[in-house]
Amino acid sequence: MHEGSAASSLYARAEHAARTIRSRTALDPQIAVVLGSGLGGFADEFDESVRIPYADIPGFAASTVAGHAGSLVIGKVGSVPVVAMQGRVHSYEGYSLEEVTFPIRTFKLLGIGTLLLTNAAGGINVQLSEGTLMIISDHLNLIGVNPLRGPNDERFGPRFPDMTEVYSRVLQETVVEEASALGIEVRRGIYAALSGPSYETPAEIHMLRSFGADAIGMSTVPEAIVARHMGMNVLGISCITNMAAGISDGPINHEEVMEIGNRVRSTFTQLLRRVIGRLK
Ligand code: HPA
Numbered sequence: 001m002h003e004g005s006a007a008s009s010l011y012a013r014a015e016h017a018a019r020t021i022r023s024r025t026a027l028d029p030q031i032a033v034v035l036g037s038g039l040g041g042f043a044d045e046f047d048e049s050v051r052i053p054y055a056d057i058p059g060f061a062a063s064t065v066a067g068h069a070g071s072l073v074i075g076k077v078g079s080v081p082v083v084a085m086q087g088r089v090h091s092y093e094g095y096s097l098e099e100v101t102f103p104i105r106t107f108k109l110l111g112i113g114t115l116l117l118t119n120a121a122g123g124i125n126v127q128l129s130e131g132t133l134m135i136i137s138d139h140l141n142l143i144g145v146n147p148l149r150g151p152n153d154e155r156f157g158p159r160f161p162d163m164t165e166v167y168s169r170v171l172q173e174t175v176v177e178e179a180s181a182l183g184i185e186v187r188r189g190i191y192a193a194l195s196g197p198s199y200e201t202p203a204e205i206h207m208l209r210s211f212g213a214d215a216i217g218m219s220t221v222p223e224a225i226v227a228r229h230m231g232m233n234v235l236g237i238s239c240i241t242n243m244a245a246g247i248s249d250g251p252i253n254h255e256e257v258m259e260i261g262n263r264v265r266s267t268f269t270q271l272l273r274r275v276i277g278r279l280k
Contacts, residue, residue: 001066010098011153013049014105017059021110023052025074027081031279032107034223035049036119037065037254039259040086040240042269046075049193059106061099063087066254072103077273080280083107090218092197097147101226105156108230114279115227116272117220117236120257122244124205125189125214129240131185131264131272135172136236139221140213147222148229157229166224171235171275178274184267189214191238193221202246216244235275239264 027048035042043049052072054060065071069086076082085103089095104115121134127135152159172188179186193206194200196218200208208216213240227234241260242252 005265012107013059017106018109029083031082031114032112033084033116038258039118040069043073043084043086049075056246059102061089064093091195097222101147101222103225104223114233119217119220120241121215121217121238123240124209128259132240134238135175135188136167136191137188138190141221147226161229166228167236168233172228174278185269191215199252200245205244205246
């Protein structure tokens with residue numbers, strides 16, 4: 001539970017969290033990165049870094065999942081100050097979407113204008129394979145609830161925010177250009193989010209394919225919606241860690257998801273560094 005009364009507004013609680021973070025660093029990042037399953041290692045390479053466990057930030061929920069360290073790392077990527085989440089919380093852990101997206105609210109009040117969301121995802125489109133990086137071009141919110149449900153605070157954004165371009169086309173192009181300069185293959189596709197935690201059945205994947213989904217996961221979409229509500233520029237990158245149920249034989253497990261995340265670590269890190277260098 002956050003400090004202060006339960007009645008204090010989401011905005012006031014996010015301001016409190018932002019003040020706490022500001023008191024721990026002299027850096028003033030404009031870019032935030034959320035690191036998904038197996039991808040947290042990126043933040044270990046920051047220069048001049050400060051690590052703040054989520055438990056020290058009022059309102060930040062603790063991650064209960066292996067592969068999600070549960071700390072905020074603020075540091076420099078080259079000359080660019082960045083704040084990164086090493087691990088996120090998900091609705092399947094029992095958290096509300098307000099709790100899941102609370103760090104994104106906090107980032108906005110810290111002055112962050114650009115949000116890079118990463119995740120591990122299952123490939124539905126057969127042109128994807130294990131280890132492919134997929135730029136998210138759009139999403140399907142199939143979690144069953146919208147993170148903006150409930151009273152709207154106009155200081156964050158409008159009641160009915162537009163979602164025509166959740167993932168910035170300019171940022172997508174930047175990734176394509178930088179990947180091509182590095183000789184890294186990237187694809188573009190639609191990410192569908194279900195609540196999890198069970199992986200999907202082959203019948204569900206079949207349905208999602210007919211819906212136009214290229215990849216499937218259990219995160220990212222609530223954060224992207226909340227970020228767009230507040231007018232942030234959003235980029236999403238999925239690391240395809242397995243082919244979805246029924247697309248390839250064999251069961252899916254979290255260990256495999258994390259192992260592939262580790263395997264793409266150096267490619268992923270190089271790409272993120274270059275993209276961040278372009279954003280300053
Ligand atoms: N389904 C849902 N979430 C996932 C998957 C998957 O196959 N792989 C990694 N995250």
